[in-house]
Amino acid sequence: MNYKLHVLLSSLLFFNLISSASALGANVPFTATIDDTCSVEFQSPGKLARDGFYALDSAAPGGRSGVAAIYTTSSGFNVNLRNPKGFTTAPAGDVSATFTSEYRTTGGETTSSTSGETKTPLRMGVTNVIVDLRAVSERSIFHKGRYETFVTVVCE
Structure with a gap:
């Protein structure tokens, strides 16, 4: 082989090794640990409508159910409601009332109308709670x- 050709091929091989050596890399690890969590997010407010003179009801004509979403990362959680003790806003006068609530769920768990105090097991995922x-x-x-009051959606 010609000396000049040999030097040229050797030089090309050397530069190829240098450029390969300068292209070193490292892996960057990413990890995650997801804990058992259950969170409740307000979606839309309910509206009470008059149902006769002695009752206000979200299921009455003109009323509207309130909605919350529950996000769970595993099964083993339950949902239920805590009724209000009274109105947070009300006109002057005697406005003491007895409160009862009901809910139904859609999405991760689907149930028909249930008493607010009843605990319903939840599956992993997103469950809508219609109150x-x-x-x-x-x-x-x-x-x-x-009049204004709040129903608490509980996930435990």
Whole structure:
């Protein structure tokens, strides 16, 4: 082989080794640990409508159910509701009431209408909780004005 050709081939081989050596890499690891979690997110408010003079009800004509979404990373959680103790906003006058609630679920777990205090097991995923509330006056008719209260959706 010609000396010049030999030097040229040797030089090309050397530069190829150098460029290969400069293209070193390293893997960057990524890990995740997901704990058992259950979180509740408000979706839309409910609306109480008059049902006679002594009751306000989200299931009455003009009323609307409230909605929350529950996100679970595993099974083993339950959903239920905590009824309000009273109104947070109400007009002047005697507005003491007895509250009852019901809910149904869709999505990760699907159930028909259930009493608010009843615990329902949840599956992993997203479950929508559709909440209805009824308030019955204990002493008199509901006066004219704005009323507001909160039902707590519990995931435990």
